[in-house]
Amino acid sequence: MRREGRRRLKTMIDRRRLILALAFLLPVCVGLPQGASADEPFEVRIVIRDHRFEPATSEVPANRALKLIVTNADSTPEEFESIGLKIERVIAGGKTAEFTVRPLRKNRNYKFFGEFHAATAQGRLVVK
Ligand SMILES: [Cu+2]
Incomplete structure (x- = not known):
């Protein structure tokens, strides 16, 4: 017992x-806040305004999938293009496009540009 x-x-x-x-x-x-999990893609928001990117430079985490959300706030179309990220898409005025980007390596830069206004529409992702 x-x-x-x-x-x-x-x-x-x-x-x-x-x-x-x-x-x-x-x-x-x-x-944990929603979307904070490392499994979720890291969201990057970029606005095209006056044929420029806002912000022109975005820091993103390494080794994590990204979701690029690009809004064209201009009234004219812009072609969002990045050779390094293999992205090329025309975004109509006032529209938003989303791109899934594979996990990137640390300390790399990925340039992107607006092909219709390449003199001013220049930006980059800086992978930290
Ligand atoms: Cu192009």
Whole structure:
């Protein structure tokens, strides 16, 4: 009987440990903001305005998929192009285009430009 009691006590302690562990872990999981997970693509928002990119330079994390969201705030179309990223798409005035970019290596730069206004529409991603 004493042995039985000890076993029950041990089970109770194990259960308490489990509950304690869950109590600590749960807020960690729930507390993460949506989209902050490293599995989710990192969002980069770029606006074309007056035939320039805003911002012209965006820092992005290395080794993580990216979602490039490019809004053309001009009334005229622009061709968003990047040779390094293998992107080329015409974005009509007032429209937004999204591009999925593979994880990139650290310390690289990827230039992009607006082919219809290449004199001013120049930008780059800097991978940190
Ligand atoms: Cu082109």
